[in-house]
Amino acid sequence: MSQEKIQGGAMGGVDELYREVILDHFKSPKNKGRLAAPNAEAQGMNPLCGDQISMTALIENDQIKDLKFEGHGCAISQSAASMLTEATKGKKIQSVKELIQSYKEMFGINEGEHPPLKINLDSLGDLITLEGVKKYPVRVKCAVLSSNTLMQMLDEFSKKKGP
Numbered sequence: 001m002s003q004e005k006i007q008g009g010a011m012g013g014v015d016e017l018y019r020e021v022i023l024d025h026f027k028s029p030k031n032k033g034r035l036a037a038p039n040a041e042a043q044g045m046n047p048l049c050g051d052q053i054s055m056t057a058l059i060e061n062d063q064i065k066d067l068k069f070e071g072h073g074c075a076i077s078q079s080a081a082s083m084l085t086e087a088t089k090g091k092k093i094q095s096v097k098e099l100i101q102s103y104k105e106m107f108g109i110n111e112g113e114h115p116p117l118k119i120n121l122d123s124l125g126d127l128i129t130l131e132g133v134k135k136y137p138v139r140v141k142c143a144v145l146s147s148n149t150l151m152q153m154l155d156e157f158s159k160k161k162g163p
């Protein structure tokens with residue numbers, strides 16, 4: 001076993017090979033900011049680490065036409081938000097929900113509301129680089145903050161829209 005792991009700290013559990021991708025999203029986040037005229041938004045926070053994420057979206061015809069996030073916190077939480085917006089912008093709501101489910105199953109999380117999906121790694125984009133975080137449950141909360149926030153936004157949007 002020659003594979004090096006970074007222990008503890010802000011990048012706890014992340015494979016050395018992936019650090020660069022993660023730090024790149026942290027330093028130069030994609031889709032950062034706030035939409036001028038969103039029709040959906042949500043906020044999430046992770047008090048364990050002090051991470052905060054807020055998301056704004058424009059949803060039309062069951063598709064996420066545009067999506068931005070703002071926030072602050074550790075490198076894992078903020079890079080995950082950048083990766084997530086990149087992986088989900090322009091997609092249909094249903095496939096975004098499946099992507100989030102696959103992403104959470106990558107960390108061994110299944111809320112029990114649905115049978116496990118066959119994890120679709122291709123759909124995850126750069127989010128796959130965060131897989132090593134699963135060994136550190138405290139860091140997993142950082143990694144899934146933005147996906148929980150996005151899921152909450154989609155659920156609230158569906159309720160508002162009605163059946």
Ligand code: ZN
Nearest residue numbers: 049051074142
């Ligand atoms: Zn964090």
